[in-house]
Amino acid sequence: MPESGPNLVIVKLRVNGENHFVTIPPSKTLLATLRENLFLTGAKPGCFNGDCGACTIIIDQVAMKSCLMLAVEAQGKEIITIEGLKDSPLQQAFIEEFAFQCGYCTPGFIMNGHALLLNEHNPSREKIKEWLESNICRCTSYEEIEAAVLKAIVHKKE
Amino acid sequence: MAFEYIFASTIEQATKKYAEVEGQNRYPAYYAGGTEIITLRRIDQLNVDVSIDVKQIAACNIHQVDKEYFVIGSCITLTDIEELNYFPLLTDVCKEIADRTARNKITIGGNICGNIFYREAVLPFLLTDSVLVLASENGIRTEYIHDVFEEQLLLENGELLVQAFIDKKYLSKEYIAIKVRQQWETGYPLITIAGLKFDGQIRVAISGLCPFPFRSLELENLINNKTLRREERIAEVINHLPSPILNDVEGSDEYRLFVLSDLLEKVLDRLEGI
Numbered sequence: 211m212p213e214s215g216p217n218l219v220i221v222k223l224r225v226n227g228e229n230h231f232v233t234i235p236p237s238k239t240l241l242a243t244l245r246e247n248l249f250l251t252g253a254k255p256g257c258f259n260g261d262c263g264a265c266t267i268i269i270d271q272v273a274m275k276s277c278l279m280l281a282v283e284a285q286g287k288e289i290i291t292i293e294g295l296k297d298s299p300l301q302q303a304f305i306e307e308f309a310f311q312c313g314y315c316t317p318g319f320i321m322n323g324h325a326l327l328l329n330e331h332n333p334s335r336e337k338i339k340e341w342l343e344s345n346i347c348r349c350t351s352y353e354e355i356e357a358a359v360l361k362a363i364v365h366k367k368e
Numbered sequence: 369m370a371f372e373y374i375f376a377s378t379i380e381q382a383t384k385k386y387a388e389v390e391g392q393n394r395y396p397a398y399y400a401g402g403t404e405i406i407t408l409r410r411i412d413q414l415n416v417d418v419s420i421d422v423k424q425i426a427a428c429n430i431h432q433v434d435k436e437y438f439v440i441g442s443c444i445t446l447t448d449i450e451e452l453n454y455f456p457l458l459t460d461v462c463k464e465i466a467d468r469t470a471r472n473k474i475t476i477g478g479n480i481c482g483n484i485f486y487r488e489a490v491l492p493f494l495l496t497d498s499v500l501v502l503a504s505e506n507g508i509r510t511e512y513i514h515d516v517f518e519e520q521l522l523l524e525n526g527e528l529l530v531q532a533f534i535d536k537k538y539l540s541k542e543y544i545a546i547k548v549r550q551q552w553e554t555g556y557p558l559i560t561i562a563g564l565k566f567d568g569q570i571r572v573a574i575s576g577l578c579p580f581p582f583r584s585l586e587l588e589n590l591i592n593n594k595t596l597r598r599e600e601r602i603a604e605v606i607n608h609l610p611s612p613i614l615n616d617v618e619g620s621d622e623y624r625l626f627v628l629s630d631l632l633e634k635v636l637d638r639l640e641g642i
Contacts, residue, residue: 217370236373236419239406259407260470272447273469278403282373283421322469343554344469 221281225250226294232281240284241265241276244291252292252317256346263345266318266325267291273325273344290324292317300324300362309358311349319345323359327366335360369394371417377424379503379530386526387505389418398422398528400443401475403466404482414483427501427530428477438534442477446489449476455534458492460545461562465489467554477529481521487581488547490517491562491573494583496538501531519580541566544638548627550618558619559627563635570639572632577624578610591632598640602632 223230225248232247241258244250244267253276256264260278267276268290295301300323303309310316319342326333326341333341338359347355372389376382382398389396397405399419408414422428428443433454440449446462450471453459465488466474479489490513493500498513504527513532516522521529547560557576564571569592573583590604606625615621 219373235371237371237409258410260403260466263467263469266469272472274472275469278406278470278473280373280402280406280419283402341468344467 219282221285223248223281223284223289224287225289226291234281236280236282238281239277240267240274240279240281240289243281244276244289250291250293253321254314254317256314256318261346262315262318263322264315264318266321266345268321268325268328271325271328273322273341275344290321292321295320295324298324298362299365300327300358303358303361303365304355307354307358307361309351309354310347311351315345315347315349319347319355323355323362326359327362332367333363369417371419373399373419373421375421375424379425379427379508379528382420382422382425382528383503383505383526385418385420386528389420390526394418396420396526400428401445401473401478403470403474404478404484408483422528425530428528430531433536433539436536438536438539439531440476440534441531442480442529443475446471446474446476446479455492455539457495457541457543457545457562457564458489460543461491461547461560462489464545464547464557464560476532481523481529485520485579485581486557486560486575487520488557488560488575490521490581491545491560491575491583492564493517493532493534494573494581495543495562495564495571496534499533500529501533503528503530519582538564538566542639542642544635546631546634548631556618559624559631561628561631561635563639565639565642570635572635574628576618577613577628579612579614582610584608584610591636598633598636601636602629605632 217235218233219236220233244253253267254264256262258277260275265276266273269287386396394417395415396418397416399421400423423443428441430439430441431444438454450459450463476489493513499510501510542565545562548558549555550558559577560575562573575581587605613621
């Protein structure tokens with residue numbers, strides 16, 4: 211990893227299919243880097259502690275909490291943020307099922323749900339519940355969110 | 369000095385770098401999942417200024433069952449443990465730690481060596497008399513877990529947990545694993561208990577009762593003492609617990625003992641008479 215200064219490193223990140231070079235302190239989280247260096251503000255800061263899931267993104271097809279990852283760890287990996295999803299079935303299902311109120315947690319839920327759909331062909335309700343427990347919605351739209359995920363699964367099967 | 373992040377691809381590189389930066393009066397830590405390092409540094413509860421990334425070390429990524437042993441590297445994530453499910457007891461304990469997305473990042477080595485005292489993932493390793501492979505600048509040593517785990521893993525300075533070996537004979541034994549929380553289905557435990565039946569005897573290990581996980585042969589002798597009635601055995605266990613019993617926001621000491629009695633009933637229900 212080339213050093214650009216005593217406290218900074220240059221990191222190459224591949225986000226939503228595009229390459230970026232950022233100059234950051236190595237202690238900077240991926241969440242902060244996405245938001246402050248790449249201006250991708252879809253991943254939301256919430257607890258900064260891995261509890262709320264608002265910052266969830268997908269790395270190499272796996273859901274990750276970007277507050278629990280340093281940007282230097284993400285080099286060479288395929289990162290997808292909510293900005294990288296365009297009219298996905300799950301986004302459409304969230305709209306149709308009114309699966310949000312304030313919307314702050316929505317990107318995290320959608321990214322986690324999208325990862326579930328990428329990895330599981332026909333997830334059981336138990337599996338869906340297990341995955342969605344990683345995210346918190348303070349408006350308590352849980353029923354609608356589960357309905358949206360179920361709808362996207364049906365859509366995927368069709 | 370400013371925080372530094374270093375990638376190591378061999379055990380030798382990692383342990384040498386650890387010794388080198390420590391010699392510069394800095395505070396290194398081996399880094400795999402990194403979840404605890406990130407979150408505790410953020411609130412100034414962990415003084416680490418050099419992270420040595422060990423995720424690329426092949427020996428730390430082994431995850432297989434060979435002729436005699438189940439071998440697991442310290443960098444295997446809790447999700448990988450659940451998905452490959454070589455050892456169902458380990459799977460059942462690990463899948464209750466944190467939440468699914470966090471488990472994609474948390475490693476088995478990180479949970480066992482972490483500062484957060486629950487260290488629930490160690491329970492199956494305690495129950496199966498596992499062997500740990502530890503590496504330092506001075507070389508590699510293998511130790512029975514009971515010789516190097518006393519409330520926490522007693523690593524020497526600069527030592528890295530590389531792998532654990534569990535004898536295959538334990539993988540298919542009857543077991544039980546229960547995690548009781550104050551509420552909800554995600555979060556820290558009130559108590560986690562794991563039990564395993566081996567050679568006709570019940571083995572038990574517990575996290576969340578005391579500020580450290582433990583397995584006690586003295587308690588196991590009491591649990592297996594069939595000259596006493598079941599409720600007498602449970603009462604004896606309660607009277608011989610290590611101290612202190614946790615009394616915190618998750619639950620009072622009195623409530624924890626009440627919950628433990630119930631859990632011991634469940635362990636006996638499940639494993640006695642098999």
